[in-house]
Amino acid sequence: MRISGARFPGRYIQGAGLIGRLGVEAAPLGKRAFCLLDRGLADRLAPIVHAAAGDELALATRTHGGECSEAEIDAAADSADGADIVIGVGGGKCLDTAKAVAHRIGAASVIVPTIAASDAPCSALAVVYREDGTVAYDMFLPRNPDLVLVDTSIIAAAPARFLAAGIGDALATFYEAESGRKADAPNCWNTHGAGVAFEIARLCRDVIFEHGPAALADCDDDRASPALEKVVEANILLSGIGFESGGVAGAHAIHHGLCELDDVHHHLHGEKVAIGVLAMLLIAGEDAEFARVRTFCEAVRLPTTLAGVGITDVTDEKLARVAERACRPGDIMDNEPMAVTPADVIGALRQLIRETRT
Numbered sequence: 001m002r003i004s005g006a007r008f009p010g011r012y013i014q015g016a017g018l019i020g021r022l023g024v025e026a027a028p029l030g031k032r033a034f035c036l037l038d039r040g041l042a043d044r045l046a047p048i049v050h051a052a053a054g055d056e057l058a059l060a061t062r063t064h065g066g067e068c069s070e071a072e073i074d075a076a077a078d079s080a081d082g083a084d085i086v087i088g089v090g091g092g093k094c095l096d097t098a099k100a101v102a103h104r105i106g107a108a109s110v111i112v113p114t115i116a117a118s119d120a121p122c123s124a125l126a127v128v129y130r131e132d133g134t135v136a137y138d139m140f141l142p143r144n145p146d147l148v149l150v151d152t153s154i155i156a157a158a159p160a161r162f163l164a165a166g167i168g169d170a171l172a173t174f175y176e177a178e179s180g181r182k183a184d185a186p187n188c189w190n191t192h193g194a195g196v197a198f199e200i201a202r203l204c205r206d207v208i209f210e211h212g213p214a215a216l217a218d219c220d221d222d223r224a225s226p227a228l229e230k231v232v233e234a235n236i237l238l239s240g241i242g243f244e245s246g247g248v249a250g251a252h253a254i255h256h257g258l259c260e261l262d263d264v265h266h267h268l269h270g271e272k273v274a275i276g277v278l279a280m281l282l283i284a285g286e287d288a289e290f291a292r293v294r295t296f297c298e299a300v301r302l303p304t305t306l307a308g309v310g311i312t313d314v315t316d317e318k319l320a321r322v323a324e325r326a327c328r329p330g331d332i333m334d335n336e337p338m339a340v341t342p343a344d345v346i347g348a349l350r351q352l353i354r355e356t357r358t
Helices: 018-029 042-053 070-080 092-105 152-157 160-183 195-220 226-246 250-258 269-283 287-299 316-326 342-351
Strands: 012-015 032-037 058-063 085-090 108-113 125-129 135-140 147-151
Touching: 012 018, 012 226, 018 042, 018 085, 018 108, 018 147, 032 042, 032 070, 032 092, 042 058, 042 085, 058 070, 070 092, 070 125, 085 092, 092 108, 092 125, 147 152, 147 226, 152 195, 152 226, 160 195, 160 226, 160 250, 160 269, 160 287, 195 226, 195 287, 250 269, 250 316, 250 342, 269 287, 269 342, 316 342
Parallel strands: 012 147, 032 058, 032 085, 085 108, 108 147
Antiparallel strands: 125 135
C-alpha cells in the first residue's frame, strides 16, 4: 500500500517581541519546564527566559554544551528528568538536543530559535554529531515540536550571516523535494510526500528568491521588516515542512560528505548545503538552473566555491572522502532520480574549486 502524507509542528507562532509570551503560550503543555540555553547566549538569555516564564512555568535551566551529541543528550536528559516540558532556546544544535531530550523523557517540546540559520526548529529530527564535529546519524523522532515560538526581533538582532545560512538550507528544500517527487522516493518518515508538501517547497523557493536580499539588508540594520518576516517564515516553517514531508536528497548528502573534512567545521550548515545544491545541479546537467542559483547565492552572501566553505587546499584524497560519504549506500543520495556515483560528486566539486562562468 502506497501511503502519502505531511507532518507539521503542533503550533507555529512568529512575531517581534514574542518571547515575552513564552510562559503563556507554553503553559497548556505543562507546568514544570526544563530549558536548554544556547551556550553562546546563555548569560543574556537566562534572565529573559526566566522573566518570560512568569507565574505560568516553574523553570529550571541548563547551558547547552555546544554539540548535539549522544553525551550531551544524555547529560541534558538527566538534568531534565521530571519536567513536563523541554524548552530549547538557541541555534540548531541546541534545539535538536532539546527535541531529543523531550523524546527521551516523554515531555512536550517547545522550540525557540534565536537565529533562522536552518529548518531544524519545526522538524521531528535531530542530527546527532560525533564529538569531532562529523555527522554520526539522523535521529528521527515520533512527533514534531509541540510549539515553535519565533521572536523575529531576536533573529533580526543576530548577525545576518545566520539568516543567509538559513536561506542556503531553505534553497535545498525545493530542489530535494523535486528529486524525491521525480524518483518517487520516500520522505524523512518513510511515506511519500502529499501534494501540499511539494507546493510548500515551491513557495519556500519563491519567497527566498524574491525577498532574500532585502531581508539580509534589513537584518544588517537589526530590523524585523516585512521582508525579514517572510524569509524567516520560509527558512524555518516552509523549509521545515517542505524538507520533512517532501524529502531530502543529494544536497544534504554532499553536506554530510563535506562535514568529513576539518576544513569546513567553522562554516554553517546552510553554507555547506548551498554547495551541495550547486553540485547536484551540475551533476543533473541543469546548467541554466545552476547559473540562476549561483547568481542568487552571490546575492544572498552564500558560498559558490569550495574555498567559500574553507576548502582552499583541494586534494584528491579530500574530494574522495567527501564523495564516498555523500554516496554511502542506502543513504539519502539514493533519493535522487538518477544514480549518482562518487566520481560524479568529485567531478562536480572540481567545477566548484574556483569561480567559473559559462
